[in-house]
Amino acid sequence: MDADGSQLGIMTTRAALDKAFEKNLDLVKIAPTANPPVCKIMDYGKYRFEQSKREKEARKNQKVVELKEIRLSLNIDTHDFETKAGHAVRFLQGGNKVKVSIRFRGREMGHPEIGYDTMKRFAEFVSEHASVEKPAKMDGRHMLMFLAPKAAK
Numbered sequence: 001m002d003a004d005g006s007q008l009g010i011m012t013t014r015a016a017l018d019k020a021f022e023k024n025l026d027l028v029k030i031a032p033t034a035n036p037p038v039c040k041i042m043d044y045g046k047y048r049f050e051q052s053k054r055e056k057e058a059r060k061n062q063k064v065v066e067l068k069e070i071r072l073s074l075n076i077d078t079h080d081f082e083t084k085a086g087h088a089v090r091f092l093q094g095g096n097k098v099k100v101s102i103r104f105r106g107r108e109m110g111h112p113e114i115g116y117d118t119m120k121r122f123a124e125f126v127s128e129h130a131s132v133e134k135p136a137k138m139d140g141r142h143m144l145m146f147l148a149p150k151a152a153k
């Protein structure tokens with residue numbers, strides 16, 4: 001292929017290199033595994049520059065999703081619970097995922113059902129803004145649940 005995109009047909013490697021040299025451009029293999037290999041005459045430096053520019057622009061438009069953590073206690077009071085839920089909603093509205101954790105201390109280990117109830121209540125409280133990515137699960141002395149923001153409609 002020529003620099004303007006026109007087909008030059010099948011030719012020897014030497015002839016293709018000579019044609020590229022005449023135009024002061026590079027001969028670049030597009031499909032080296034094809035039979036015969038497909039090459040293009042182009043300014044390779046300019047091509048690499050434009051490609052890096054496109055990649056930089058794509059990275060600029062990306063949003064990095066962070067994982068924010070909310071720690072609850074087993075016997076959390078109503079107002080504290082609502083405050084923590086408010087923080088979680090704010091994180092979710094910002095497009096971040098939320099990890100909700102409860103740490104069991106001492107005799108609390110004997111009552112994981114209270115932790116499940118707290119997690120369930122928390123998930124219901126933020127259900128308007130979040131969907132449960134991973135339901136509540138015990139992990140040693142911790143109970144973890146992951147929430148993801150609901151897709152904007």
